[in-house]
Amino acid sequence: MVTEVTTEISRRKFVAAAGLAVAGACIAPRDLFAEEDHLVKDAFKVAATAKIRVQALRRNISVLLGPGGNIAVLTGPDGKLVIDAEIVTSRPNVSAALTAINADPIKQLINTHWHFDHTGGNAWLHEAGASILAQENTRKHISKDTRVEGWHYTFPAMPAGALPSTVFQEDYTLHANDSTLVMKHYLPAHTDSDIDVHFLEADILHVGDTFWNRNYPFIDYSTGGSIDGQIRAAEANLAKVTDKMLVIPGHGEVGGKADLLLFRDVLAGIRDKVAALKKQGRSLEEVVAAKPSAQTDQDWGNGFMNPARFLGLVYQGV
Numbered sequence: 318m319v320t321e322v323t324t325e326i327s328r329r330k331f332v333a334a335a336g337l338a339v340a341g342a343c344i345a346p347r348d349l350f351a352e353e354d355h356l357v358k359d360a361f362k363v364a365a366t367a368k369i370r371v372q373a374l375r376r377n378i379s380v381l382l383g384p385g386g387n388i389a390v391l392t393g394p395d396g397k398l399v400i401d402a403e404i405v406t407s408r409p410n411v412s413a414a415l416t417a418i419n420a421d422p423i424k425q426l427i428n429t430h431w432h433f434d435h436t437g438g439n440a441w442l443h444e445a446g447a448s449i450l451a452q453e454n455t456r457k458h459i460s461k462d463t464r465v466e467g468w469h470y471t472f473p474a475m476p477a478g479a480l481p482s483t484v485f486q487e488d489y490t491l492h493a494n495d496s497t498l499v500m501k502h503y504l505p506a507h508t509d510s511d512i513d514v515h516f517l518e519a520d521i522l523h524v525g526d527t528f529w530n531r532n533y534p535f536i537d538y539s540t541g542g543s544i545d546g547q548i549r550a551a552e553a554n555l556a557k558v559t560d561k562m563l564v565i566p567g568h569g570e571v572g573g574k575a576d577l578l579l580f581r582d583v584l585a586g587i588r589d590k591v592a593a594l595k596k597q598g599r600s601l602e603e604v605v606a607a608k609p610s611a612q613t614d615q616d617w618g619n620g621f622m623n624p625a626r627f628l629g630l631v632y633q634g635v
């Protein structure tokens with residue numbers, strides 16, 4: 318069931334509004350990457366007005382699909398538990414969407430990793446009453462100035478209230494609202510701070526940015542990510558997924574086993590092609606021109622990552 322809280326905004330519209338969509342063919346990769354200087358700032362701007370869609374999943378669990386990372390919401394007598402915190406400027410719309418579900422207070426926040434589109438609301442959610450839980454590298458990165466070269470942007474240290482008060486290294490289990498939540502740290506993947514959160518009884522798995530459903534992923538080499546790590550995490554997700562499991566990606570629609578399989582295959586296929594071209598001595602410009610991702614560019618390259626930028630991140634790691 319999908320409930321429209323406000324008018325839906327599609328990912329493509331969001332990107333077009335942000336001015337991030339780039340027609341790749343006639344622009345040299347160097348020019349494409351110059352746009353990254355504005356990418357984070359544009360995301361702040363767009364998120365201020367981008368609408369949030371609420372989708373009920375199973376039991377007392379919903380997902381908020383908005384401009385940044387997908388938020389899972391678990392409701393019940395213990396108050397709301399949310400997974401991820403969106404971009405900071407989306408606060409009014411996230412807040413309205415949470416209130417639309419019910420009036421219960423927000424008690425717990427879990428961050429799937431440290432990025433600004435998943436931790437941006439940490440401070441206000443904490444002020445609203447949430448304790449924050451994350452993998453220890455999330456706290457490490459958001460507690461000090463952290464540069465992401467892939468975005469040409471340095472994120473300033475967050476205030477004390479935005480930092481996780483509880484962190485763990487590898488595993489953590491939490492009980493709330495008649496649900497068991499099992500968290501596990503991935504080997505370095507999209508970053509070095511990625512975790513998944515498994516709602517055992519509902520069989521729902523939030524995998525953060527280790528899975529972008531039908532979108533090319535951003536890969537953060539500055540804090541431990543790599544294309545091989547991203548593929549390794551996709552393999553780990555496939556090893557865990559069941560036929561009936563619902564999988565919440567960091568970005569894109571809620572999916573399942575077949576979508577995870579497709580994501581792994583697309584990433585591995587492009588990685589192998591780019592690696593072969595690089596081995597032949599091709600420059601990044603030549604690799605982009607060879608269009609090794611042509612098969613999926615139209616469907617997968619309209620979001621946060623256009624094909625040339627994604628190929629640049631793959632090239633960097635092979």
Ligand SMILES: [Zn+2]
Nearest residue numbers: 430432507526
């Ligand atoms: Zn991320």
